[in-house]
Amino acid sequence: MSFFIVITLASCSKSDEDIMEEPQTNTFIKKGQFGGQDITYERKNGMNFFQGDIVLSDQQLTEDNSVNKGGASLSRWPGGKIYYTVASNMGSINANKITNAVNEYNNKTNTQWIPRTNQTNYVEFIFGSSSGYDGWAHIGYRGGKQNISLDQNISLGSVIHEMGHTVGLYHEHCRKDRDQYVSIQWNNIQNGQAYNFDIYDSGTDIGPFNINSVMMYWPDSYSKNGQPTIKRANNTNFTYNRTGFTTGDINTIDTMYP
Ligand SMILES: [Zn+2]
Structure with a gap:
């Protein structure tokens, strides 16, 4: 996920440092199919990053997802029960954040x-990096072992955000109806990163659009110039929420897990 650091601490983007280490920024940008929809994603460290911090398995990108298509999650955790472990090298600070988020x-x-x-x-x-602010997570229930990665400096709200991906939530700004509520500032987005703002048609929008959702990108996610990349539809700025759940987030999760 990512967020980042230099100019933006985007809730969901990938790290500018990582990008700069690549000889060519777009070397690992790929096209694929997910949930019956053509998507663009980034191949990095052997993983497929979608919308910045959502990791898709190779199987999810290649299988016929007609059965799963249309859910707010690719697949849901049976009974809403999510079993978890914490890596031994996580450290007490992040372990406490996990406890609070749980x-x-x-x-x-x-x-x-x-x-x-x-x-x-x-x-x-799992522990990401000792200097970063980011996280990432596999989307929905996959079966077997799956991961949530947390950097040392990630916020509690972003831990909740990553766990939201595990539950099956995508990003709020990728809803089909988002253009009624937000205005993507395409000219302010870093070169090669515009695909992170694509609408994801194959998801299911639950409840009303919620600009205060803990699953919303930050206003300057992937900004190349410090200017907002997302504004309200009326062209005013909004304040991001990484404090915790809004009522809308809770209602969405409880609709998925009645
Ligand atoms: Zn995210």
Whole structure:
């Protein structure tokens, strides 16, 4: 995911540092099919990054997703039970953030995050980098082991955001109806990153558009010049939320997991 650092701390983007290390920025930008829709994604470190911080498996990109197509998640966790482990090198600061984020989910939503004992299907919180502010996560329930990556300096709200991807949430700004509510400032987006602002038609929009969603990109996500890349449709700025769930986020999750 990412966020980033230099100019923007985008909730969901990828790190500018990583981009700059590549000899050619677009070397690993690829086209593929996901959920029956043509998408653009980034191949990096052997993983497929969609919308910045959502990781798709190779299988998800190649299989016929007609069965799964249309859900707000590719697949949901059975019974809303999400078993998890925390990598031994996570460190106490991020371990505490995980505990707090798990409490948010368990206290406010119909999902239950439960420490794993011997379950086969689970998510592991892994440690990203000691200097970063980002995270990423596999989308929805995959079966087997899947990951959520957390950098040392990630915020609690962004931990909640990444866990939202695990639950099956995409980004709010990619909803089909987003152009009624926000205006993408294409001229301010970094070269080669515009695909992160594509509408994802194959998702299901639940409830009204929620610009305060914890799943919304930040206003200057992937900005090349410090200017906003997303504004309200009336051309005014908005304030991002990475404090925690809004009522709309909770309602969305509980619609997915009744
Ligand atoms: Zn994200």
